Amino acid sequence: MSTGLLHRPGPPRARTSDSAAAARRRTTLASLAALGAVLVALSAWYIEFAPAALLDGLGNIAGLLERMLPPRLDEPGRIWVLALETLLMAVLGTVLATAVSVPLAFLAARNTTPHPAVHAVARGIITFCRAMPDLLFAVLLVRALGIGVLPGVLALALHSIGMLGKLFADAIEQTDPGPREAVRSAGAGYVREMINAVVPQVMPSWIGTFVYRIDINLRTSVVLGFVGAGGIGFALQDALRGLIYPRALGIVCVILVIIAAMEVVSIFVRRLMLTSDGSDPRRERTTRIVFSGAVIGSTVAAVEVLGIDPLELVTWVGPALEVFGRLVPPDFSAVGGKLADAVLQTLAIGVVATALGAALSIPLGVLAARNVSPHPVLYATSRAIVLAVRAVPELILAVVFVAAVGLGPLAGALALALGSIGFLGKLVADAIEEIDDGPVEAVRAVGAGWWKTLFAAVLPQAVPSILGSSLYLLDVNVRTSTILGIVGAGGIGFLLFEAIRTLNFEFAGAIVIVIFVIVYTIERVSGWIRSSVI
Structure with a gap:
């Protein structure tokens, strides 16, 4: 065999295989696009989606917007207090969800779960929390605990587990196994292996997800006030129910200011925490300590300002399970x-x-x-x-x-x-x-x-x-x-x-x-x- 054959730039079979795989992906994508177009057409037909109806309704929208202008705040002090309450609800709900999602993620990730059965149960819990609408959590918790901010915080936390648990577990599954093998070879146990080899790899992704979830929960907490779960949403619902549209628009403007400020903070935190190149470990460590301190301080402030007894973050389980237990056995025949x-x-x-x-x-x-x-x-x-x-x-x-x-x-x-x-x-x-x-x-x-x-x-x-x-x-x-x-x-x-x-x-x-x-x-x-x- 000549040496020239040994130095050819690549096996033709491999190149052919790659081309065939790319062709299959293109064919699959085209087929899915065609199927998607058919589903969109059928769905539009089923709900009688007609652009003409929207055009006919533009006059009604214009009239509604006209009645909203100019926006006004009748009780600015009360509105800003409710706005702060909404922000703290979002922070506290996200922190509580993170505390649950971190261990749940290790159980739900295929490469760190101790047993396939544990993996299935953990993934089921995560999917259930994501499938249950946050507003439904809030309605049930308000029935169990009464009107107030605690049901809102818990509803945000429970629903957030569905996203945080999934994305945290996905990040764990994408980690490099090399560091884990090195730590394991030194005789470390499971917990030390996770802390020393996995957590450092996933921390940047987890921080980004945590910050983004606060942003999501801030917008979600606005809606929870519609069912009595605290926050600025209660004032917004009151204005809409009373047809006081200028006040409603004023409250929406306050919400816009809060979310815009949160967007700026999120961008700053993400750039500060996630763009490090490893050249200055001391600075990175200091930044993460400051971030952790800010989260802990915000959590303590949220508990204090919202007037939540820390014990209530544990004792809510009993009354909530009693109300949630009424959902079973399910009745599929109630309305045919x-x-x-x-x-x-x-x-x-x-x-x-x-x-x-x-x-x-x-x-x-x-x-x-x-x-x-x-x-x-x-x-x-x-x-x-x-x-x-x-x-x-x-x-x-x-x-x-x-x-x-x-x-x-x-x-x-x-x-x-x-x-x-x-x-x-x-x-x-x-x-x-x-x-x-x-x-x-x-x-x-x-x-x-x-x-x-x-x-x-x-x-x-x-x-x-x-x-x-x-x-x-x-x-x-x-x-x-x-x-x-x-x-x-x-x-x-x-x-x-x-x-x-x-x-x-x-x-x-x-x-x-x-x-x-x-x-x-x-x-x-x-x-x-x-x-x-x-």
Whole structure:
């Protein structure tokens, strides 16, 4: 055998295999795109989605906005106190969820769980917490503990476990096994192995997730006031119920200021904590100590200002289990075919909202990416739009669209589609800002314009992240659509909250099981799609 054969640049079979795999991914992606288009069309037909109805309702929206202007704050002192209460609820709820999610994540990660059965149980708990709407947690906890901030904090904590537990476990599964093997060879036990070899690898990811979850919980805590779970949402609901629209808009402006401030703080913390290069270990250690101190101080302040007895963070379990226990045994026959129709409505709302949201969010996200946006004014305007939309909870948007197009799933789909701009637009912009600049500069070097650079060098790198975020948006929209029924925006949420209002807990339990199955199925399908095409 000649030596020339031994130094060929690569086996043809391997290159052929890679090409075949790429071709299969393209075929799979095209098939999924076609299937998605069919599902969107069927979903739009099922909920009678008609752009003409929206156009007809624009006059009603304009009239409603006219009645809201100019915004005013009748009791600014009280409103700002409630705003502080809302912020502290978000912080405390996230901290409590993190305390539970960290050990749960180690049990749920495949590479650190002590047994497959433990892994299955831990993943089931995480999925259940994510499937249960936060507003449903709040309603049940208010019934168990009474009106106040404690049910709101606990509802935020329980629902946050669904996201934090999943993302923490995913980060653990992506760790390098080398450090673990080195620590294990030195005779360390399981706990020391996790602390010394795994935690340092996942800490940057965990910090980013923790900060982002506070942002999410801040917006969520606004809605919890609608069911008596404390915060500024109670004042907002009171203004809307009394048709005092200028006061409602004034409160929304306060919420916007809080969320904008939180966005600035989040950006600062993420840059400070997550962009270190290891060149100054002392500075990094000091930064993390300061961050930890700030979290601990905020937690203590939250307990004190909110007037929560620390013992209540333990004793709530008994009364809550008594109320949650009323959900079993589930009764699937309470309203016959209405349940099936409501489930299909919920799925259709989520699909249509995700499709519309992606169509609106991706162009806006491109303009909101600092490294791609063609002009600083466009960048600032796009970022401002994304931030403004994120400041308004989907439930409030649903109220506006119900006023515009009437009761039903169309209002829910439109509210979620608009709300998706704040969620997906930010993720698209962040994904584009994190791409490799090399291909972009190479395309620009040959004289390519903005459009050609975008399609030849930017989007090909960002597509996997955008696809993954869009699939996650579908999961979020289906879960969110379950609570829009509280204001008449269609879907299974109307039946759920009506069942709780009338104390028909067995039927509510059946709906909760249905929601769990839907969320779990979407998660599994999304995971398969990501593994097939990304």
